[in-house]
Amino acid sequence: xxxxxxxxxxRRARLVIWAxxxxxxxxxxxxxxxxxxxAPQAPQATSVGEADIRSEFSLIDHTGRAVTxxxxxxxxxxxxxxxxxxxxxxxxxxxxxxxxxDLLGPEAERVAPLFITVDPARDTVPVMAEYVSAFHPRLVGxxxxxxxxxxxxxxxxxxxxxxxEETAPGxxxxxxxxxxxxxxxxxxxxxxxxxxxxxxxxxxxEILMQIEKEERQG
Amino acid sequence: xxxxxxxxxxxAIPMVAQAEIIVTDPWARASVLVSRPGAAYLTLTSDEPDxxxxxxxxxxxxxxxxxxETDAAGVSRMVQIEGLDVSPGTPVTLAPGSSHLMLMDxxxxxxxxxxxxxxxxxxxxxxxxxxxxxxxxxxxxxxEERP
Numbered sequence: 001x002x003x004x005x006x007x008x009x010x011r012r013a014r015l016v017i018w019a020x021x022x023x024x025x026x027x028x029x030x031x032x033x034x035x036x037x038x039a040p041q042a043p044q045a046t047s048v049g050e051a052d053i054r055s056e057f058s059l060i061d062h063t064g065r066a067v068t069x070x071x072x073x074x075x076x077x078x079x080x081x082x083x084x085x086x087x088x089x090x091x092x093x094x095x096x097x098x099x100x101x102d103l104l105g106p107e108a109e110r111v112a113p114l115f116i117t118v119d120p121a122r123d124t125v126p127v128m129a130e131y132v133s134a135f136h137p138r139l140v141g142x143x144x145x146x147x148x149x150x151x152x153x154x155x156x157x158x159x160x161x162x163x164x165e166e167t168a169p170g171x172x173x174x175x176x177x178x179x180x181x182x183x184x185x186x187x188x189x190x191x192x193x194x195x196x197x198x199x200x201x202x203x204x205x206e207i208l209m210q211i212e213k214e215e216r217q218g
Numbered sequence: 219x220x221x222x223x224x225x226x227x228x229x230a231i232p233m234v235a236q237a238e239i240i241v242t243d244p245w246a247r248a249s250v251l252v253s254r255p256g257a258a259y260l261t262l263t264s265d266e267p268d269x270x271x272x273x274x275x276x277x278x279x280x281x282x283x284x285x286x287e288t289d290a291a292g293v294s295r296m297v298q299i300e301g302l303d304v305s306p307g308t309p310v311t312l313a314p315g316s317s318h319l320m321l322m323d324x325x326x327x328x329x330x331x332x333x334x335x336x337x338x339x340x341x342x343x344x345x346x347x348x349x350x351x352x353x354x355x356x357x358x359x360x361x362e363e364r365p
Contacts, residue, residue, distance in 0.1 A: 084250070084251065084254060085254055085255065087254070087255040087256065087257040087284075087318065087320045087321075088257050088284070088286070088296070088314060088315065088318045088320070089286065089296075089315065091247060091250075091257070091314075091355060091356060092314040092315045092358065094356065095355075095356030095357070095358055096358070098356055127251065130250065130251060131250050131251065134250040134355040134356070135355065135356050167280070167282070167322060168255075168322070169253055169254070169255060169322065169323070173296070175295045175296075178288075195315055196315045196316075
């Protein structure tokens with residue numbers, strides 16, 4: 001049944017369905033059956049004043065160096081919280097950040113792209129090193145102790161939660177907010193994006209506009 | 219009309235059903251690290267109402283169908299989908315950031331450029347095996363159609 005064409009077709013001939021089975025399947029059918037999989041609890045409200053969001057952290061980068069927000073002072077920051085066991089949202093968002101960096105051209109030098117893990121127990125320095133290199137040569141991976149990560153998340157007013165899931169590798173997953181923060185060269189909040197809301201060109205354009213605006217004012 | 223007649227038959231006598239499922243553009247992302255779950259994406263089209271019940275692959279211990287729900291606070295979380303309905307004339311696309319097939323317990327790292335078989339089990343159409351090409355770890359869409 002495998003064909004080398006892009007569309008794989010199957011004509012399943014003469015599948016016999018007995019009346020009883022058909023009735024049963026009809027009753028079992030209907031709309032998508034969704035089971036709350038991760039974090040059935042509603043998260044705490046994350047709507048806080050933008051002024052409260054600030055880049056403040058003490059973490060270890062993927063080369064093993066201890067860093068704080070001061071190491072990135074003078075550069076814009078693109079910050080995303082995630083974890084390396086995340087199958088879809090994190091690779092998608094990190095690839096998107098990579099596209100944004102490429103679209104910035106030479107101005108990318110003025111932007112520090114930071115990926116902060118919310119799963120530091122598993123995302124150690126060597127794991128982060130291998131992971132970030134798959135997405136963009138300039139991407140910085142940050143990990144630390146559970147407390148350091150919690151403090152960083154608190155400063156950015158972001159949210160994450162460990163969720164026990166026996167079928168997941170290691171027995172748990174992390175639920176987390178999927179925002180990308182744009183922080184200004186003083187570590188203050190400038191804007192927030194989600195990958196699905198706009199193409200990377202729009203985010204790159206916004207960053208270039210902010211850089212230009214800041215230069216005019218500076 | 220054909221459907222109505224078929225339904226009537228279903229109530230009375232064993233039914234002979236014929237359904238065609240078309241799987242377009244299956245693809246997966248390369249694994250960055252071997253112990254991490256993989257993700258595969260595809261588009262399903264059917265000429266009959268059908269339902270994707272199960273997915274298996276020799277490269278994965280098991281495969282889960284996941285959707286993503288976003289709440290009012292903007293927090294996205296994965297939800298497991300027990301089955302995926304496919305209506306005639308309405309293609310269902312699994313794409314990055316919305317829904318995906320999560321490949322758990324990978325037996326090996328998925329390398330960019332290779333491909334692996336994946337078997338989809340449908341309620342009406344039965345089993346269908348497709349060959350899934352592995353694209354880069356940050357790929358966002360299936361490969362462009364070759365001219």
